[in-house]
Amino acid sequence: MTLAKQLKQGFALIVQYRRMVLLLYVLLVLLALLVVLPFQALINRVAGHSLSLEGLLKGWDYTFWNDFMNEYGAALTPVLQLSLLAMGVYLLAMIFFLGGIFSLFVHTPSVWDRALFWGQSARFFGRMLRLSIYFWLMQAAILAAFGALYLSLSKGLSPYQLDNDALIMGNLRLLLPFYLLVAVIVLMWQDYAKVVLVAQDEKRLYRPILAAWRFVFRHFAAAFVLYITLLALLGLLNWLNLQWYPLIEEKTGFLILLSFFLSQLVLVLRLLLRLAQWSTATAFWQSKQSGELENNA
Amino acid sequence: MPDMNPLKATLTLLLGLGLLLGSAEAQRDPRSFAAPLSPRTASYDIALNLDTEKHQVKATQVLTFTNPSEDTIWTLQFHLYYNAFRNNRSTFVAEGGVLTLSMSEEDLEKGRWAWIKVTEAKDSRGRDLSRNMRYIRPDDGNPNDYTVLEIPLAEPVLPYQSCRLEMKWQSQIPKLMIRTGYNRDFYFMAQWFPKLGVYEPAGTRFAEKGAWNCHQYHSNTEYYGEFGVYKVAITAPSEYVVGASGFLLDQKKQGNNTTHIYLAEDVIDFTWAACPHFVEVKDKWQGTDIRLLIMPEHLHQKERFLQPAKNTLSFFASYLEPYPYPTLTIVSPPYYGLMCGAMEYPTLITSATLSALPPGIRTTETLVTHELTHQYFMQMLASNEQEEPWMDEGFTAFFEGKIMDRYLPEGVVAWDRMGLHIGSEEFRRGRFFEAENPQVNPLSDFGWEFRHGSYSPIVYGKAAVALNTLEGLLGEATMQAIMQTYFARWKFKHPGRQDFIDVVNEVVQQRHGDQFGSDMNWFLEPVIFGTEMCDYSVASISNTLMPEPLGIFEEIDKPLLPEEEQPELYRSKVVLYRLGGLVIPQEIKVVFDDGEVVLANWDGQARSHELVYTGEKQVLSAFLDSDWKTPLDKNRINNSYTLEPDKTGLQRTCAALLSWLQAAMLSLSLLL
Numbered sequence A: 001m002t003l004a005k006q007l008k009q010g011f012a013l014i015v016q017y018r019r020m021v022l023l024l025y026v027l028l029v030l031l032a033l034l035v036v037l038p039f040q041a042l043i044n045r046v047a048g049h050s051l052s053l054e055g056l057l058k059g060w061d062y063t064f065w066n067d068f069m070n071e072y073g074a075a076l077t078p079v080l081q082l083s084l085l086a087m088g089v090y091l092l093a094m095i096f097f098l099g100g101i102f103s104l105f106v107h108t109p110s111v112w113d114r115a116l117f118w119g120q121s122a123r124f125f126g127r128m129l130r131l132s133i134y135f136w137l138m139q140a141a142i143l144a145a146f147g148a149l150y151l152s153l154s155k156g157l158s159p160y161q162l163d164n165d166a167l168i169m170g171n172l173r174l175l176l177p178f179y180l181l182v183a184v185i186v187l188m189w190q191d192y193a194k195v196v197l198v199a200q201d202e203k204r205l206y207r208p209i210l211a212a213w214r215f216v217f218r219h220f221a222a223a224f225v226l227y228i229t230l231l232a233l234l235g236l237l238n239w240l241n242l243q244w245y246p247l248i249e250e251k252t253g254f255l256i257l258l259s260f261f262l263s264q265l266v267l268v269l270r271l272l273l274r275l276a277q278w279s280t281a282t283a284f285w286q287s288k289q290s291g292e293l294e295n296n297a
Numbered sequence B: 001m002p003d004m005n006p007l008k009a010t011l012t013l014l015l016g017l018g019l020l021l022g023s024a025e026a027q028r029d030p031r032s033f034a035a036p037l038s039p040r041t042a043s044y045d046i047a048l049n050l051d052t053e054k055h056q057v058k059a060t061q062v063l064t065f066t067n068p069s070e071d072t073i074w075t076l077q078f079h080l081y082y083n084a085f086r087n088n089r090s091t092f093v094a095e096g097g098v099l100t101l102s103m104s105e106e107d108l109e110k111g112r113w114a115w116i117k118v119t120e121a122k123d124s125r126g127r128d129l130s131r132n133m134r135y136i137r138p139d140d141g142n143p144n145d146y147t148v149l150e151i152p153l154a155e156p157v158l159p160y161q162s163c164r165l166e167m168k169w170q171s172q173i174p175k176l177m178i179r180t181g182y183n184r185d186f187y188f189m190a191q192w193f194p195k196l197g198v199y200e201p202a203g204t205r206f207a208e209k210g211a212w213n214c215h216q217y218h219s220n221t222e223y224y225g226e227f228g229v230y231k232v233a234i235t236a237p238s239e240y241v242v243g244a245s246g247f248l249l250d251q252k253k254q255g256n257n258t259t260h261i262y263l264a265e266d267v268i269d270f271t272w273a274a275c276p277h278f279v280e281v282k283d284k285w286q287g288t289d290i291r292l293l294i295m296p297e298h299l300h301q302k303e304r305f306l307q308p309a310k311n312t313l314s315f316f317a318s319y320l321e322p323y324p325y326p327t328l329t330i331v332s333p334p335y336y337g338l339m340c341g342a343m344e345y346p347t348l349i350t351s352a353t354l355s356a357l358p359p360g361i362r363t364t365e366t367l368v369t370h371e372l373t374h375q376y377f378m379q380m381l382a383s384n385e386q387e388e389p390w391m392d393e394g395f396t397a398f399f400e401g402k403i404m405d406r407y408l409p410e411g412v413v414a415w416d417r418m419g420l421h422i423g424s425e426e427f428r429r430g431r432f433f434e435a436e437n438p439q440v441n442p443l444s445d446f447g448w449e450f451r452h453g454s455y456s457p458i459v460y461g462k463a464a465v466a467l468n469t470l471e472g473l474l475g476e477a478t479m480q481a482i483m484q485t486y487f488a489r490w491k492f493k494h495p496g497r498q499d500f501i502d503v504v505n506e507v508v509q510q511r512h513g514d515q516f517g518s519d520m521n522w523f524l525e526p527v528i529f530g531t532e533m534c535d536y537s538v539a540s541i542s543n544t545l546m547p548e549p550l551g552i553f554e555e556i557d558k559p560l561l562p563e564e565e566q567p568e569l570y571r572s573k574v575v576l577y578r579l580g581g582l583v584i585p586q587e588i589k590v591v592f593d594d595g596e597v598v599l600a601n602w603d604g605q606a607r608s609h610e611l612v613y614t615g616e617k618q619v620l621s622a623f624l625d626s627d628w629k630t631p632l633d634k635n636r637i638n639n640s641y642t643l644e645p646d647k648t649g650l651q652r653t654c655a656a657l658l659s660w661l662q663a664a665m666l667s668l669s670l671l672l
Helices: A003-016 A018-047 A051-058 A062-107 A114-153 A166-200 A206-218 A220-247 A253-296 B006-027 B081-085 B091-096 B105-109 B296-301 B303-319 B335-340 B363-373 B390-407 B424-433 B455-474 B476-490 B497-512 B521-529 B648-671
Strands: B042-051 B056-066 B073-079 B115-123 B148-157 B162-172 B181-183 B186-189 B198-200 B211-213 B228-237 B241-244 B247-254 B257-267 B272-275 B279-285 B288-294 B327-331 B348-350 B413-415 B420-422 B536-546 B569-578 B586-592 B597-602 B608-615 B619-624 B640-642
Touching: A003 A018, A003 A220, A003 A253, A018 A051, A018 A062, A018 A253, A018 B648, A051 A062, A051 B640, A051 B648, A062 A114, A062 A166, A062 A253, A062 B424, A062 B648, A114 A166, A114 A206, A114 B648, A166 A206, A166 A220, A166 A253, A206 A220, A220 A253, A253 B648, B081 B091, B081 B115, B115 B148, B148 B162, B181 B335, B186 B335, B228 B241, B228 B272, B241 B257, B241 B288, B241 B327, B272 B348, B279 B296, B279 B303, B288 B296, B288 B303, B296 B303, B303 B327, B303 B363, B303 B390, B303 B476, B348 B363, B363 B390, B390 B424, B390 B455, B420 B424, B424 B455, B455 B476, B455 B497, B455 B521, B476 B497, B497 B521, B536 B619, B536 B640, B569 B586, B569 B619, B586 B608, B597 B608
Parallel strands: B042 B228, B288 B327, B327 B348
Antiparallel strands: B042 B056, B056 B162, B073 B148, B115 B162, B181 B186, B186 B272, B198 B211, B228 B257, B241 B272, B247 B257, B279 B288, B413 B420, B536 B569, B569 B608, B586 B597, B586 B619, B619 B640
16 A cells, blocks of 8 residues: 555545544633633733733733733632643543544444444543553653763763763754654554554553554554654644744734634644544554455465 | 263263153053053052963962052952852852852862962062961951951051052962853963952042952952053963953963963953863954954854944943953853853953854843943943942943843844744843842842842842833933943042932933932932832723703802703723832823823822813823833833723734644644
């Protein structure tokens, strides 16, 4: 199966289950609103009648925020806590939905199957949570190892030890590609572990983890190209976002709305690309499995 | 000896004298000042050897001191700042507590402490003065502090007479920790020699009678010096590139070493730096040679030093007076010398940079501007940083903001993509108000009395914001006139705060008469000697419909009855509060619903004040200090009130926050 075909198949699955995309996007909006609405109410309460609000139109108004934090900063603490809570809830919710998302991609019902989605989400939640934790620990260990290596090469960034501050960036440039490579491979492995977990409905997690590792190892080139292509698309999207963002001077309600809709479009595309990583991985895994079965037969 | 005609002898003598003077004139470096700029009270001739193996200096020093007073002076007092690093109980370490940061375990175990020792002191008649010299602790009596040395003289220095003192001394250079020392092969030699204190005649600053002003070394402050001429011969290994105060007179190679002879005239101190890796970049601004000593890895950042230096010199040339010295040396230390990366000494400054410092973060530019401004405030206007640090750092911070905002209007932190632009002055104000306790010290405290992290926010921040406020009240032209008068009157002298206050009052009286009262002490005294904050607010606006007049009134024959075509009259009230303790007169811009703008004034004295208007118009908004003349007001948000707020900016912020939060959540999902 060619790369283009894999991508096409992956995106076709997402389009097929667009209600799922809508659900995930609505979740994203609602959780963000959970933070933004109290924040807006707070600003309205303490500065709602102040002409200094107009300064916010120019972007980041240092003096406004500085005075705000000095005078009313304590009131912002619950909002900050709420934002952390919202992120935690989002993470947990996404872990919950993983079972449903992968079940749709694995079983590919012809239409959106609500029962399958919710049922499998609940069914796999515990295992997906554990699987995520295992891989987070793995990612943390990799980050710590590269961090330690970086600090060791950069002599702890100590002005008393380091020869030359160019090494701070130089070592980072040297190590970062390797770190990203390893981290991406682990992320890819994690995605295939989820595919195997749902497809084979394994109770013991080490089996899908090992099976996914074997799969990634055996089909590394194709799997990696697929994964990195989607990451590159994500990078391209973020780059484009950074390009257009400063072009719109958000000085009027219309331009603010336009900019907001464009931001939301980018977010939806980012969500689609994340889902595409999962759907293409599932399709790729299934194509290889069916190929092996045919060979065995 | 042949007999000689007296006329011939006289002519020969005159000719000889003429030749001698002519040759002396011919020897005078063209960069040397034709006439002294300063009183040249204490001049030094120093010859030193730098031992880069032991990190030691051995030197001979000849001091010529002229008594600036009518007093008879029996002792000389010297700063021996390197003794602050002699043990971990010195006043410097007790206050700063940072010494062991720079010392390795090995240094501590082997007792490698820094020190400076005067091994010989003789007067002009060769009498040994070292036997009676002793350490004194004028500030805190700390017996473990050895940073001030007093040398009794065999014969006193009579009023306005000079004395000469020959010294030999040796020092162990400290590991670079703050301001001075070495790390590896980089040497930054500040406060490195026995430096005479300042003899203050009666009437100078706080001195009621003539006395030495020679403080111990404190962690917050260091400067107060007497003007003089420094001729310094620095002998160092030939591979070392040396930079120093003043200009290079001569260079002589002897074996593996090179002696660099520098001359610095009319300065209060002398500093030098050496490192074998320095790359020298030369530039010029009008008559001043700019020499940048920079590490090879930072060379691509050179314009970040040179351009702000030229901007600052141009600014002061038009604002005050041109920089008079023939040279300016900028030292950009290596990363392992970063601890001295923001220092100012006469005609030599340091400014740090990093290879990957983003262009939108103007740290290097700010440091160059700030440290170069010190050539005016601390160097030429030689105030006492130890006793009145705000007159040094505060004035410098004020001008730093002015210069940075003029030449880099996009801000000291500038990130276009995010709409982030923070101006220098607003950044300084922000850092002052976000201090944990901006009221912990008045500006008038001595440098070492600032505790609990209050030094920087108050000495730099409050002083700069207060000077900005003074400028806001008086206008830019008057502020410039004040600074010009202050500089012209006190350059190459030792001004104190009262001297500045006197200049302010004099210039304001000349330019504005009694517009601001009989003097400006109502503003200056609480700002300098007090700790109160300034905060004014518009508490509320109300527009109450007035009932039409009904009933029996004087001079009207019959009772007034309800009329259908009566215009509606409103009683509009704006309530203002003074929430802070500091009193500053306020200007209020009141806008009515028909677009009319009325400016009202309030003396700001009472805790609350009302503005009442009666008419057919309603008040729409009120704005205290709308032109932001009073940056000392700690809360701009409550300075205004409007009944019809424009929430577009808030909508933009909330929309952006919503998108950022969503983006953050989506990024988290990459971990799943």
